[in-house]
Structures are given as C-alpha cells and as structure tokens.
Amino acid sequence: MTDDIETRVAEIIAEQAVLEPGDVRMDMTLEDLGIDSLGLVESIFAIEETFDIQVPFNANEPQSSAFDISSVASIVAAVRQLVAQQHPA
Amino acid sequence: MKRVVITGAGTINALGQDVPSTLSAMAEGRCGIGPINVRDIDRLNVRIGGQVTEYDPDEHFNRQQIALYDRFTQFSLLAARQAIGQSGLTFIGDLAMEAGVVLGTAGGGVNTWDENYRTVYEEGKNRVHPFVVPKLMNNAGASHISMEYNLRGPTYTVATACSSSNHAMGQAFHLVRSGASRVMVTGGSEAMLSFGGIKAWEGLRVMSRDACRPFSANRNGMVQGEGAAIFVFEEMEHARARGAEILAEVIGFAMTSDATDIVMPSRKGAAQTIAACLRDARISGDAVGYVNAHGTGTSANDKTECAAVADTFGSHADNLMISSTKSMHGHVIGGTGAVELLACIMALKDGIVAPTIGYEEPDPECALDVVPNEAREAKIDVALSNAFAFGGLNAVLALRSA
Incomplete structure (x- = not known):
C-alpha cells in the first residue's frame, strides 16, 4: 500500500510535468518539475479522484495549508496521512 | 474620424470550417442543418441543428489546451487563426499595445456548465475539475486569442443574446474609427448545442422541429446553430500603407x-x-x-x-x-x-x-x-x-x- 501511494502520486505528478514517472524523484520540488499553479490544482484534483480523499489546500495560503507541497516526498507523506485518516483500515 | 476596413476573415460553422467553403455553400444555397449528435438526444423534442460536424479538437489543439478550451473557445481560436493569417499582421511593439479583441457570445462555455452540472447533480460527485471557471467564462475566447497573438489593447466580451457579435463588431469599429486602436480583432462565437442549451430553448416554444424557413408563410420557428466568425478591423490608411487586401469597409x-x-x-x-x-x-x-x-x-x-x-x-x-x-x-x-x-x-x-x-x-x-x-x-x-x-x-x- 505504501509503495502504491508513492507510485500513483509520482504518476500523477509526472503527467502534469509531462515526464516519465521514473524521472520524478522524491526530493524534487514542484518548481523543479515545472508545475505551475494551474498544474498544482489539477494534480490535487487528480489525487482526490485517485485516492477518494479530500485534500485541504487553499492556493491563497499554500504555506499554512495542512497539505505540504514542498517536495514530492512531502506530498506523498501528506497523501498517505489523508488516506489513513479518511479511509481507516 | 478614421475609416475602418476589414483585412481578414475566418470562420467555422455548420456550412464549412473556413471562409471559402462557407461562402461557396451560401452561394449554392446548401443547408447545414440536420439531425444533431447530442448526449441524451432521446430526451429532447428538438433534434435538429446547424452543428459543426467532422470536427476533431485533437487535430487543432494539444491535450493541455483542450483541458482549458471549451468548444466556443476552440471555435474562436480557429476562426481567429484564419482571420489574422489572412490579414498578414503580426503584433509587436506599439501595434501590440493598442490592438485588442472584442468578441460576442451569449452563453460562453455552455458545454462546460452542462458537463459539470451533470457531474455534481446527476452523478452526485462533490468535486469538479479545477479548470471549470477559466473554461466556462464568457471572456475565455477573447483572452485566449489575446494570449495567442500578443494583443494587449482593449479586450473584452459582449453578451447581448442574439445581438452579441454585432455589438462586439460595433465596439471594435468605434475603437478603430476613433483612433484609439489601428487594429481590432472582433466577431463572435457560440457553442450552445448541448443537452441543456437545447432544452432551455425548447422551453420557449419558438423552435422548429423540421427546418428554418425565414419569411415563408409556413415557417414554424428557429433552428439553433453553432460556430464562430472572426474578423480583423483595421484603420484604412494603415491597411493601404502595407498593401493589405481589403475585403470591405465598415461605414x-x-x-x-x-x-x-x-x-x-x-x-x-x-x-x-x-x-x-x-x-x-x-x-x-x-x-x-x-x-x-x-x-x-x-x-x-x-x-x-x-x-x-x-x-x-x-x-x-x-x-x-x-x-x-x-x-x-x-x-x-x-x-x-x-x-x-x-x-x-x-x-x-x-x-x-x-x-x-x-x-x-x-x-x-x-x-x-x-x-x-x-x-x-x-x-x-x-x-x-x-x-x-x-x-x-x-x-x-x-x-x-x-
């Protein structure tokens, strides 16, 4: 399950960045990947659809949102947490 | 007061996907109205229209563009591409700063409204794609033309129902005639042949179910079409100085x-x-x-x-x-x-x-x-x-x- 979340988030981000999923590294930032503000909201939409979760994110104040987008790894961690909260096993 | 001429024209509509094919259809008296292909057509009473057929957005736009362009924006961009191409103008320097876009549309991104209302009301989903607003807004067509061709002057959309594009072209005419701009891109676009777009018109009971027969004693209503036409309005001396072909003068x-x-x-x-x-x-x-x-x-x-x-x-x-x-x-x-x-x-x-x-x-x-x-x-x-x-x-x- 853990690897699955990482793989699927990487796929979503790769699609927005027009890259192969294998080229998305966990230490990359959205800026490194060339994902702009519309690309970010589209990625969050795809994450919500894929994992059936609600992502608390306000584009007006990304720093203070509970959803940490500072790197691919932080996004994966945030998604993992939200999946655990919203779909407890 | 400046004189205003037309130096470019483009269109996509039920008769053709450019100006020559549209004009030859008009000259031949060909009818572009016929059975339409719309989702849930079995729930519509009106099943004819002037629909743009044999049209594949993938032939004209990439995936990211299609995600942002409602059908009415696609039509606007295709017609503008032909019109600006014919005019031979490129927009740089002072000309780019004064040239703008005035378009008419009554409904804007009707298909986008329709599809996303289905998502939240019919399918009961609680989220829609993040581009819904920039896709459906009435000024999307004008803005995307402005972005594509670097038109930085007065750019806006006029919505006056069935007069929208005449009002838009009148505004563009005023801007060039007054000397405010040497060039304006203008015209109108509509893509209302969706389930909701037709259902709304049905409610008024003014639609024909068989044909549009203006002025004929047995006429029985209007028939909806879709498409766009865009023109380049240019100050006459500017057009003459560069040897542009003048299609007509707006007087x-x-x-x-x-x-x-x-x-x-x-x-x-x-x-x-x-x-x-x-x-x-x-x-x-x-x-x-x-x-x-x-x-x-x-x-x-x-x-x-x-x-x-x-x-x-x-x-x-x-x-x-x-x-x-x-x-x-x-x-x-x-x-x-x-x-x-x-x-x-x-x-x-x-x-x-x-x-x-x-x-x-x-x-x-x-x-x-x-x-x-x-x-x-x-x-x-x-x-x-x-x-x-x-x-x-x-x-x-x-x-x-x-």
Whole structure:
C-alpha cells in the first residue's frame, strides 16, 4: 500500500510535468518539475479522484495549508496521512 | 474620424470550417442543418441543428489546451487563426499595445456548465475539475486569442443574446474609427448545442422541429446553430500603407434598446436602429442594395423585421434584397451576426447575394425580395447586417464595397 501511494502520486505528478514517472524523484520540488499553479490544482484534483480523499489546500495560503507541497516526498507523506485518516483500515 | 476596413476573415460553422467553403455553400444555397449528435438526444423534442460536424479538437489543439478550451473557445481560436493569417499582421511593439479583441457570445462555455452540472447533480460527485471557471467564462475566447497573438489593447466580451457579435463588431469599429486602436480583432462565437442549451430553448416554444424557413408563410420557428466568425478591423490608411487586401469597409453602426418587452421584437425599435445606422454611415437608404436579415424564422421576428425595413426604406424597400442565411447555418446565437457578416462581404466583394433557403410559401406580411432559395448575382455597393436580440437590444452594421 505504501509503495502504491508513492507510485500513483509520482504518476500523477509526472503527467502534469509531462515526464516519465521514473524521472520524478522524491526530493524534487514542484518548481523543479515545472508545475505551475494551474498544474498544482489539477494534480490535487487528480489525487482526490485517485485516492477518494479530500485534500485541504487553499492556493491563497499554500504555506499554512495542512497539505505540504514542498517536495514530492512531502506530498506523498501528506497523501498517505489523508488516506489513513479518511479511509481507516 | 478614421475609416475602418476589414483585412481578414475566418470562420467555422455548420456550412464549412473556413471562409471559402462557407461562402461557396451560401452561394449554392446548401443547408447545414440536420439531425444533431447530442448526449441524451432521446430526451429532447428538438433534434435538429446547424452543428459543426467532422470536427476533431485533437487535430487543432494539444491535450493541455483542450483541458482549458471549451468548444466556443476552440471555435474562436480557429476562426481567429484564419482571420489574422489572412490579414498578414503580426503584433509587436506599439501595434501590440493598442490592438485588442472584442468578441460576442451569449452563453460562453455552455458545454462546460452542462458537463459539470451533470457531474455534481446527476452523478452526485462533490468535486469538479479545477479548470471549470477559466473554461466556462464568457471572456475565455477573447483572452485566449489575446494570449495567442500578443494583443494587449482593449479586450473584452459582449453578451447581448442574439445581438452579441454585432455589438462586439460595433465596439471594435468605434475603437478603430476613433483612433484609439489601428487594429481590432472582433466577431463572435457560440457553442450552445448541448443537452441543456437545447432544452432551455425548447422551453420557449419558438423552435422548429423540421427546418428554418425565414419569411415563408409556413415557417414554424428557429433552428439553433453553432460556430464562430472572426474578423480583423483595421484603420484604412494603415491597411493601404502595407498593401493589405481589403475585403470591405465598415461605414456605420447603430445600437438601441426597445425598452418594451424581454422577448417580443419591436417594429419601431428595429426601424429606428436601421435609420440610425444609415445616419451614422452618412448614406441614404437608396444606397443599400442588400440587407442580411436577423430573419430567425419565427412568426414574430420575420414579420416585424419586414415591416421595419419597409418603414425605413419606403419605396426603396421593394428594390433591395433581404435574405436570412440562418436558413442554412442555423441561428448561431451570440456568434450569428459575425457568421452573417460573411454573407455581406460576399455580396459586396463577389457580387453574390446569399439566398433564404427553405422558402416555400409567400407571406403577405413578409412581402419583400427575400432572395428565395437561389443565390443571385448583383452589384452591391452597401450592405446592412441586422441583429435584434431578446431583451430588445438592436445592433445594425453597414458595410461598403472596397
């Protein structure tokens, strides 16, 4: 399950960045990947659809949102947490 | 006051996906109205329209663009590409700073509204794609043309129902005539042939289920179309200095409001607008050889419009030709005046007056030369284009041959 979340988030981000999923590294930032503000909201939409979760994110104040987008790894961690909260096993 | 000429034209509509194919269809009196392909058509009472067929967005736009472009924006961009290409203009420096885009659309991204209402109401989902707002907004078409061609001057969208594109082109004409800009890109676009777009029109009970037959005694309503037409309006000396081909000159524009009824047309309001347009163009009615009618094919519009034309032109009303090309491409709503301006240009430039097709029985209340069923050759010096919208908003343009 853990690897699955990482793989699927990487796929979503790769699609927005027009890259192969294998080229998305966990230490990359959205800026490194060339994902702009519309690309970010589209990625969050795809994450919500894929994992059936609600992502608390306000584009007006990304720093203070509970959803940490500072790197691919932080996004994966945030998604993992939200999946655990919203779909407890 | 500057003189204003047209140096580029582009279109996509039920008759063709460029200007030459559209004009040859109009000259042949070909009908672009037929059975339509719309989701849940079995729940619609009206099943015909002037739909753009054999159209694949993937041939024109990449995946990211399609995610952002509603069908009406796609139509706007395709028509603008042809018009700006024909004009030969590139927008850099001072010209880019003053040149802008004024477009007409009544509904904007209707398909985007429709699809996403389905998502939240029909499918019960609680989220929609993040691009819904930038995709459906009425100014999306104008903004994307501005972005594509670096047009940084006055750019906005006019929404006055079925007069939208005539109002838009009138505004562009004013901007160039006043000297505020040497070039404006203008016209209109509409893509309302969706389940919701047709269902709403059904409710008014003004739609035909079989054909659009303007001015014919057995006419039984309007038929919706879709598409866009875009033009380059340019200051005449600027166009001449660079040796551009001039398609026609725009010589006058008038707009009024009936201030009476939200849907019924007004004979007096229409007549006053036509007369005001002639005054603005500083010509007498006798100079007009062709009127592209609003001619919706409804009982009320066609008889009111013919009476208004008779009032304005007096005995000359029997000498001029008046036709409705909506019989061929359908009522393109907010884009209709722009598509119909092509018929005016054909009359002035090529000497071919487009017919009113589907004409079967004379109506004594529409006793003008409506160019029934077959195009006619004639030398036309001045043509008018009428638009009389719901809400009582009238907009008439006058063009002269170059």
